[in-house]
Amino acid sequence: MKKFAAFISIVMAVTFSAGLVVGADAPDKVVIKEIQKTKPPVPFDHKAHTAIAKECKVCHHKDAAGKEQKCSACHKAAAEGKTVALKEAFHTTCKDCHKKDASKKAPTKCDGCHVK
Ligand code: HEC
Ligand code: HEC
Numbered sequence: 001m002k003k004f005a006a007f008i009s010i011v012m013a014v015t016f017s018a019g020l021v022v023g024a025d026a027p028d029k030v031v032i033k034e035i036q037k038t039k040p041p042v043p044f045d046h047k048a049h050t051a052i053a054k055e056c057k058v059c060h061h062k063d064a065a066g067k068e069q070k071c072s073a074c075h076k077a078a079a080e081g082k083t084v085a086l087k088e089a090f091h092t093t094c095k096d097c098h099k100k101d102a103s104k105k106a107p108t109k110c111d112g113c114h115v116k
């Protein structure tokens, strides 16, 4: 039991010290699978994208620093007033930046993001 408690405190220490570097509990690599009806899920390297975008606000446009939420916290299956549907929220944010990528490494075709 004591050993387990020590293990937990190490896990907590590591978690929190890592948290200080990237903020809150920002994910590293995730697979976006919020909608999942017709297209395969989209792997998303959150850490690499944070470096590319430089500012969290580029994507987390409504959240205060350190309070970033998933897009699905506000964007739902259907648009609500000015709040576009979740699919549009992703497509606009992701594709607009990819189209501007001079290196052409950012995927713009469907299966570049929706990998099988
Ligand atoms: C830059 C990345 C990107 C590209 C390019 C892209 N998508 Fe998506 N798309 C996403 C993300 C992220 C989601 C949300 C996935 C989820 O939550 O399952 C999504 C969701 C969807 C959904 C709703 C989910 C579902 O399973 O029904 C459809 C349909 C879709 N995309 C079709 C397309 C089509 C068609 C193309 C090509 C014309 C395309 N996408 C290109 C990123 C992309
Ligand atoms: C290129 C776009 C982009 C940038 C830049 C970005 N994020 Fe994110 N972040 C996302 C997306 C998309 C998700 C949600 C993925 C999902 O729905 O599974 C997310 C999820 C998160 C989550 C998880 C929220 C939860 O409730 O699970 C946190 C925390 C977070 N981001 C923090 C940050 C912080 C802090 C920064 C800046 C250092 C940052 N993000 C930069 C796109 C981005």
Ligand code: HEC
Residues within 6 Å of the ligand: 059, 060, 061, 062, 063, 069, 070, 071, 072, 073, 074, 075, 082, 083, 084, 088, 089, 090, 092, 093
């Ligand atoms: C706290 C609520 C909230 C969260 C979280 C949120 N949004 Fe939004 N979003 C909104 C609202 C409200 C609008 C309506 C337009 C406006 O007021 O700017 C919007 C509009 C948008 C638009 C349309 C902008 C335009 O100019 O047409 C995009 C794209 C978008 N959000 C992407 C995202 C993405 C991607 C995420 C997650 C990384 C996200 N949003 C998280 C509330 C939110």
Ligand code: HEC
Residues within 6 Å of the ligand: 032, 042, 043, 044, 045, 048, 049, 052, 053, 058, 059, 090, 093, 094, 095, 097, 098, 101, 103, 105, 106, 107, 112, 113
């Ligand atoms: C601020 C600009 C920007 C935004 C916003 C952005 N991306 Fe990217 N993305 C890039 C760039 C630049 C690359 C190419 C990176 C490289 O050099 O390989 C890339 C590469 C990718 C790749 C292929 C490489 C990999 O990591 O597997 C995927 C998949 C991807 N992005 C998905 C997304 C999704 C999904 C979103 C929206 C949630 C998104 N991106 C939003 C700029 C962006």
